Amino acid sequence: MQRFTRLFNELDQTTKTNQKVQALVDYFEEAAEEDKIWTIALLSGKRPGRSVGASFLRVWAAEVGNIPDWLFEESYHVVGDLAETISLVFPQAEKKMNRSLTYWINFLKNLRELDEDTKKERVTGAWLQMAPYERFVFNKLITGGFRVGVSQKLMVRALSKHTGIDENKLAHKLMGNWQPEAINFKQFFFSSNPEEDLSRPYPFYLAYALEGDAEALGDVNDWQVERKWDGIRGQVIARGKKVYVWSRGEELITEKFPEFHGLADKLPDGTVLDGEILAFKEGKPLSFNHLQTRIGRKNISRKVLENAPAVLMVYDLLENQGKDIRDRPLSERRKMLEEVVKKTGCEEVLKTSQIVKSQSWEELGRERQLSRKYYSEGLMLKKTDSTYKVGRKKGDWWKWKVDPMTIDAVMIYAMRGHGRRANLYTDYTFAVWDGDQLVPFAKAYSGLTDQEIIAVDAFVKKNTIERFGPVRSVKPELVFEIAFEGINKSSRHKSGVALRFPRMHRWRKDKPASEANNLEDLFALLKQYGG
Amino acid sequence: MITDRVVAGPINQPVFMGLLQFTSKGIYCKQADVYIDPWKSVEKALITHGHSDHARHGHKQYLCHQHSRSILKLRLGKNINIQTVKYGESVSINGVDISFHPAGHIIGSAQIRLEYKGCVWVVSGDYKIEDDGLSGAYTPIKCQYFITECTFGLPVYKWIPQQEVFDDINNWWQQNNKEGKTTVLIGYSLGKAQRLIQGLDTSIGPILTHGAVENINQALRDDGIKLNDTVSVTPDFDKKKFANAIVVAPPSAAGTNWLKKFHPYSIGIASGWMGLRGPRRRRTVDRGFVLSDHADWPGLNQAVQASGAEYVIATHGYTNAFARWLNEKGVQASVENTLFEGELPEIKEGSNSGSTNDKTEN
Ligand SMILES: [Zn+2]
């Protein structure tokens, strides 16, 4: 696994796109065929199923390394990554062995059925053959979470250089349900008639957020404008008398949405719809929290189905009558889409995302500010002549989000960051006033510049009141404007509210803590927008 | 989540009475009326080594190892009142026997041993166990009370042998030469820089130095220390005359215009913090090498054990964790706060590496 470890390290140590692609190309040139397949799988988010729980790994490492629990914990907080902590506290390798990536993946698969003692013996035995960094990569194989800053897009680019196959073609091949253990590199990528996979979705076309002036986009009549719905982006596929539902995270979620199963008979064979899955009741979308009750559960009970019935808010038609129509202009696809949806007669579960008509950007700007009234996040702007592209692309599609809600809050706790920022205090808890008390209501860790983080970190270290392990309470002095996308009632939070996507918008150096907002301000937002 | 509690400080233990105390000015020996590495002005200061968090301005008298003399004069002024001793040489002040012993940290660094009426204290200053060939090999000193640094006092810090690190550095240097790039290597001007200079393979190319590094080199050479040949980079410096060169520069040089004259170059840093992936990723240079002048976790444990100390006081670094660990192992230990800083993260996050930045992925 040393070659793969080297690749991992190279990808990990650079932020430069060209270097990452080059590292991948070099790897593809040198690695064994079966290792290549596994590498592609891992970088596409496919994992060799979990064979050992992370908590076991940690106990074994601490035990063999002779490290008490609290010391392991302390180390973990400094390192910020469990797999790495384990790899470091474990004793040095006795005899380094170089086995292939595929060898270790099979090794892990074979562990699954074994009892705990045997697992422990095998895993610690494996650790003893590896240098710390190889051990770290091995642990990542076990625990999952291969985040090496390589998007699938980059991997596909490298693979395209290596194989000479067009990037879009490769991206489509890699969608869906393929099993790394069942395929062979040459057959998979080069066979002229690849095994038809009925369930295979198309790569999603994603929009960037519009920054700056919408006027700059030119004539408003060249744009199709829809609301930006806040649900799960998904594809509903009807092929071979069956329905498949995919999430944007490329997860097959058909089982979670029985509402769509009936579409198998209603949609013509060879239809692929792109849309937003929403919990929807009495003519309006429910909050994202409702939808979450649908995803988190193994079995969808009747009660859940009643409380949070799902619909597909359809945006686009990607395949019609078995034909890939992504290269047709949006205006044409939209026409076909409307027809297809109408013919099904399933308005209960298929809703065509309405077009927001307007004469000017100014008018649209006002419409955008009304988004929350429609339970949407803003507007989507799509060029009427745009094709359906692969991945996140600039130019033809934009999301024009409504300005976030904001609250000025006081920082009261700070916690050390993880990973890249493990030595700095980067995660903060914020509070608002309730009389003369500060009530915590949100945690946030993003939104500051590196310089600001360093300054806040210095403040935390100088103004600590109490230390609780990795957490410090600090003098309530710094005020930040907290921005968020949604607000809901919550009995689990002391403040009584839960925020969606809270982040630091601005450091209000101009405001003393006494001028931060209070709990009533939060409740006012809850009353206005909460669900 | 409760803070690790350590046992009450040594001040409360009768047997300590009088010998060493932690005061607002520094570690104080009342019997001899001397301070060790004090951070406020005092009459008499015993100095473990020349780093600025240990050797500060403003004391009336300094006592240090002979190889720290020129460094202290360079850093604190020519006119400071300074006395020096050799390793193992004993000085007696009001009945307290004081001696300096190799700490292996940097050139001239020492552990300071104080003995009074059969009670022995050792103040480690900063130290490392591995012999770097320059700083004198760390020698364990038996004592009852051991005041130790623990900059890297967590079990995740384990150094690899320095020869492996230097092999990596030399390979990288050679690779850069092949690609027509100058090599820039960053390390503290006092200590790390000289260790790097001695570890470089001079058959690969010439060694150039930043002025801050060369000043220290000169001071050390004046004291009779032999270092590999270096060429100071002066304003009229002509790069063309020095093909295949490596430049040794302090952290403050990273991201400055000074580096521009070496373009194109590849820049690397040698630091103990590079042992973790987070800091390795956070660094803004091209390469990070794990090389520290402080003891790693096994080293700290080895030092405590070899000292035979009954009581250990941890001063800087992961003090709470290390003290608690020792207590659980049956060695009494506590924590005292000092103004010693350990090994600083050498390059600030976000500082510009100066090397070409093409598009980064988002
Ligand atoms: Zn030092």
Ligand SMILES: [Zn+2]
């Ligand atoms: Zn120090």
